[in-house]
Amino acid sequence: MKKLRVAELFAGVGGFRLGLENTNNNLFEITWANQWEPSTKAQHAFECYTHHFKTGIHSNEDIAEVTDEEMASTSADIVVGGFPCQDYSVARSLNGELGISGKKGVLFWEIARFIQNTYPKYLILENVDRLLKSPSKQRGRDFGVMLSTLNELGYDVEWRVINAAEYGNAQRRRRVFIFGYRRNMSYAESLTSFSDDDIIFKEGLYAKQFPVESKPNKNRINKTELSHDIVNVSDTFQFQFWNSGIMRDGQITTIDTTPIKETPVTLGEILEENYDKKYVITGDKLEKFKYLRGSKKIERVTPTGHKYYYTEGGMSETDALDLPGRTMLTSEGSVNRSTHIVKTNNEIRQLTPVEAERLNGFPDNWTDMLPERRRFFMMGNALVIPIITRIGNRIEEIEQEFEEDETQLELF
Template identity: 55%
Template sequence: MLKVVELFAGVGGFRLGLEGLNSTKDYEVVWANQWEPSTKVQHAFDCYTQKFGEKEIHVNDDISKVWEDIPHHDLLVGGFPCQDYSVARTLSGEAGIQGKKGVLFWEIMKIVESKTPRYVLLENVDRLLKSPSKQRGRDFSIMLTSFRDAGYSVEWRVINAAEYGFAQRRRRVFIFAYRNDTVFAREQRSLSPEGILQSEGFFAPQFPVHVGPHIKHKDIYSELFSDILDVSNLFKETYRNSGTMIDGRIFSRELTPLIFEPKPLRAILEEVFEKYGPADEKYYLDNQKRRKSGRTELEEMKYLKDAKKVKRVSKLTEHEYYYSEGSMAFPDHLDKPGRTMLTSEATCNRSSHVIEDLYSGRIRYLTPEECELLNGFPDGWTNTGMPERTRYFCMGNALVVGLIKKMGKRIREIEENDKKVIKESPLQLQLF
């Protein structure tokens, strides 16, 4: 059984993907942390403990204060914010390197360096690969360098959940780091980087792709600088949607997925209706009361979704310019998977889903239960006493659980192969 630590746990998406509703023989979460510094009431943590039990191993505190309490584990998982990861020398010059305060990735690396788990699985927004705009790829390069220096290799992949059969067009980058002394790491070193990404690595067996280079985007071959400070100050790279880093050597390729039939938004609405009946009146867009703009809520949403070209004046230079944006479907297409949910879901803004109700034909927002199903959570998962607005917020921050189930299956395959190789060839392993 793999012992798991879940960081930045939210309402338990990683755990639900690995353990399911009940603990299995494959994974056991031995420590979990969820803490929201900006709120008094810790709704996400309360939801987590209601679902997984109020235990001492479920910690609601600043990770920077409690990370040393983390027990031995095999797999470290978590979704963390995209921040500025730049580094600098300490005040004592050659005494070492320090990262920016409050950046949670450095807390992850403290745990990695101290507890040395065999595997690390992280999730982030895909723009991480390109940030910051003034030094493309710097932040991700710092992360890769940190793992290299800690004795790990890395494979990453941007995955759109809908392309692999799920109900939401949610694109996220997943980062799988593995310790260099594992059997898996030794086997990966014997493969070509193309072979790793297209068939034999961590992601491809569960998320298959077309073989061969991309016709528009060239493959990237690069090598990280030896000093992380030089990486922070000087290194930049245009990363593709997949890649590997082994001993500081980078290979990155734009992969094209073998697309599976996605689950349409309509199926989500039907499932919720079958269980709960018609949506409550509060979810329907009002077409009577006028807002400050002079439009009703329904008219406002239609305006926001329409294409527009608006004259604006820069606050800095006071020059005039035109802000333009294309149109979005109004209402959302029910025969396609849902768009990416944001934390502002179900408010009157351009990004919110707006659907034509299947049974009344009226226009409304998604319900919290529909949002939960879009992420692959059981409906009602966040119905634990938290405010409804917070339920939407939690789902806007959550990941698609089904993706983690597939990755959990792949880690289990890797572990089984490792045990088989160790059992059959203990002497050969000592020769590496």
């Protein structure tokens, strides 16, 4: 069967690529990847990516500087990427063109530009789950703008917030995964016989790969229709998105679904038996961690002289080994409240870089060519690889079931 050519945006250290290269039928071929970290001379993520992957074109430049011609030359069948969640408000300039506010908000528009230049069959995008609620003063606007954009580009979209630990993984990491497919494909046509509810609960990509209970949680179902004026969406759209949903031809259904949980890997299962003693915590450093993880009620004073109390609930001194790990942040490994602390062999210690990699499903020592602090940072930014593999496996099944004759597909 013909390979699916993949363009990987915001590639990081290669989590998307590893996930797709682990699928059952090895149908994905990453032919072009872009990774560029602004405001830093050292390009550590790109260094790691190019160390491991030797095929395909590797681009290390600002995605905004990549030309339309280079994008089009990738001939991508699928565009994938995890992109920063920032501000996605839209404005219309005096000449009628669209613009955005928010410095890093441009990154989604670069995805849209890539889609316009390649018109891929599929999209897989990943982001933090708060995307569905942002911004706080106009809940749901940012995601509404994205859906409106993809709708106008000719794509139907499914999304699901997935907690990796609920589907058998070692980390309690919640992310929203967005699956788009061209509306003129046979696959999209096959779904027209199903209701939105059927797709969310049984027939959609996420329902098949990440099963959920057959009834909404607390009867939470919302429906709406998007305006075809993206500026109007940006200015007025406000909507409660739940953790699962579908948009077809601008019609949105979103449902609060309950996952059918699988037995997770526990934190204790991914720990190394032999670890460097430099990760053991004692003395003043241990006391600092105890303070950071303890409950607090601290009096503070504003610049105007107003007094108030900052409070913080306590957490256990060490992380439970019989549960999956907590969400790993980019600050992992530093002295702060969110860093994982474990007790093994009667020693209290931090995680090792290898254990951080295992929490995301990476091979051991995947980042060992990088400075240690950056190894933790990269894993705090990474996704959980087996989630991508499951998504890829379903796309392979779709390809086998609905083998498209590309010459019969009209460009949108």
